[in-house]
Amino acid sequence: MSSWSSTLRWRLQKLGLAAYRRSLVFYCLQPPEKSSAPALPEGFEFRALEAADLEPLHYPGGWLSLDEARQWLERGDSDLCAIIRGDRICACLWLERHIARIDYLDLHAPLPDSHGYISKVLVTREWRRHGLARAMYEAVAARGPWRVLHSACVPWNEPMHRLFAQLGWRRRLVITSWKLPGLQWFDVRPLHGGDTARFLSPERAAEALFAVREERP
Numbered sequence: 001m002s003s004w005s006s007t008l009r010w011r012l013q014k015l016g017l018a019a020y021r022r023s024l025v026f027y028c029l030q031p032p033e034k035s036s037a038p039a040l041p042e043g044f045e046f047r048a049l050e051a052a053d054l055e056p057l058h059y060p061g062g063w064l065s066l067d068e069a070r071q072w073l074e075r076g077d078s079d080l081c082a083i084i085r086g087d088r089i090c091a092c093l094w095l096e097r098h099i100a101r102i103d104y105l106d107l108h109a110p111l112p113d114s115h116g117y118i119s120k121v122l123v124t125r126e127w128r129r130h131g132l133a134r135a136m137y138e139a140v141a142a143r144g145p146w147r148v149l150h151s152a153c154v155p156w157n158e159p160m161h162r163l164f165a166q167l168g169w170r171r172r173l174v175i176t177s178w179k180l181p182g183l184q185w186f187d188v189r190p191l192h193g194g195d196t197a198r199f200l201s202p203e204r205a206a207e208a209l210f211a212v213r214e215e216r217p
């Protein structure tokens with residue numbers, strides 16, 4: 001599908017004018033109490049950014065536009081963490097606290113205390129396969145203090161599933177949302193015991209997302 005038609009489809013879906021079925025696989029990690037940040041190759045730096053950094057460091061866009069990224073930083077409940085080389089962001093991700101804003105499913109899910117949600121991961125094309133996504137995930141886990149870190153990706157994002165497996169993240173649940181004009185529902189399916197729960201309201205699904213308890217395998 002061309003990017004023009006997928007953008008049109010995304011906009012129609014956002015306006016509630018086109019049906020969709022979307023799924024996300026949620027992962028979690030209980031970081032060890034003590035872990036050290038990964039060593040980055042020479043010339044790279046990992047740090048949290050401020051709104052004033054975005055333009056000078058050539059914010060790469062992607063999941064959030066420059067204006068949206070500024071708004072997110074000014075709101076103050078999320079960090080934008082980036083790997084920088086020279087005056088450019090090579091890779092970045094968001095670390096959300098208190099609320100995970102999951103645009104793909106239109107959910108704002110409350111996070112328990114000391115839980116963080118890593119989202120909107122992006123490595124710029126020229127820096128892919130240099131270990132930067134892995135380094136960012138490890139650096140966030142090492143920064144703590146987290147009881148649990150969460151993250152998610154679509155079922156077909158094989159690079160992300162491999163990355164989670166390599167880093168010891170555990171698959172937790174799958175949430176699937178169906179949206180038809182005037183009607184939406186969500187199935188939350190725990191992957192380690194427990195029944196699938198169906199929610200007709202996004203608020204109820206969002207509340208359940210990080211509250212679902214499972215038996216450990």
Ligand SMILES: CC(C)(COP(=O)(O)OP(=O)(O)OC[C@H]1O[C@@H](n2cnc3c(N)ncnc32)[C@H](O)[C@@H]1OP(=O)(O)O)[C@@H](O)C(=O)NCCC(=O)NCCS
Pocket residue numbers: 120121122123124127128129130131132133134135152153154157158159160162163166
């Ligand atoms: C997915 C993405 C973040 C990976 O970033 P990256 O810096 O290239 O990943 P890394 O180099 O740290 O790779 C770590 C591991 O991930 C897996 N991986 C990464 N890219 C992969 C690819 N293209 N194919 C298969 N596995 C891949 C591998 O297991 C890799 O370990 P290995 O190099 O020892 O084989 C990057 O490709 C990207 O930004 N993609 C577009 C945006 C996106 O999908 N974001 C995730 C949204 S949840």
